[in-house]
Amino acid sequence: MEGVLSKDMAMFGEYLQTWKLKLSTTKAMSAAFHLNNKEAKRELKVNFNNETLPFCSNRIYLGVMLDRSLTHRRYLESLRKKLTSRVPLLRPGWGVGATTLRIATLALVHSTAEYCAPVWCRSAHTCLIDPDINDTSRIVTVCLRPTPTDNLPILAYIHLVDLCHNEATLSLGRRAMEPGQLLHSALTHPSSAHARHGSQMECGWANKPTRLRIFIPNTGTHHPGMTFPRRAWVWLNRLRTSVGRFHSCLYKWGMASSAACECGAEEQTVDHVVLVCLIHRSPLGLQGLTVLDDETTEWLLNTCPEI
């Protein structure tokens, strides 16, 4: 194999000479990608102009580290460190609303998390970056940690990361199908990637057994609650996900001595607060939390208990 590669490099050298080009000797190096662990430490000796090209086991190309078995573990570990350092920059202490926090999240964290995603998105180690992505959605929605993580991007109106990765891959495929591209003839079935992306997201959301779907049946719409003052936005998200500082939750987490409500009911659950409670009940119940009418908005701002 080394002989064949050296021969190919000699041909490449002739091409460079013909077109008066020069190979960068500091950047040119050889690398091998395979799953044969026995050969893991073997270094290729590829010659070019009577010199052996330096061998590199973890090649960085356009900012993406390519390891020998292409598991992308080391790249994803370094990406996690990068994201972890950026998440603390997103702090609601700025006094900004949910919409601004969402834009800052997309610009600072998601853009980095999606860089060159088609290369590594099928790695078994993509879960390494999930905690940071979930943290950013928690900062936007102010949901508590026990909130199901699949609810967070829906509330924050941020596309699910794995679907964004699929979209990036499909977009690459679409470009490859354009006339004149190398893979044009091989890819004979053009498809609408946008439509597929949207339907994948809708389909995935429609099958999720979650309470949030009562209030947000479609994922592709902007939620009007995002423009609410922060207090109303926080209470709204906690009422919709049913994870908040309700007495029943606090009792379950061992943070309160009783689950009883101020009105005398034995258990203060989310449904009790929204539908039944004599003190805190919302004016239009679940319907109000879906359509966010004026009365419910007023209730969220002034009457809703601190949950």
Ligand SMILES: [Zn+2]
């Ligand atoms: Zn009550």
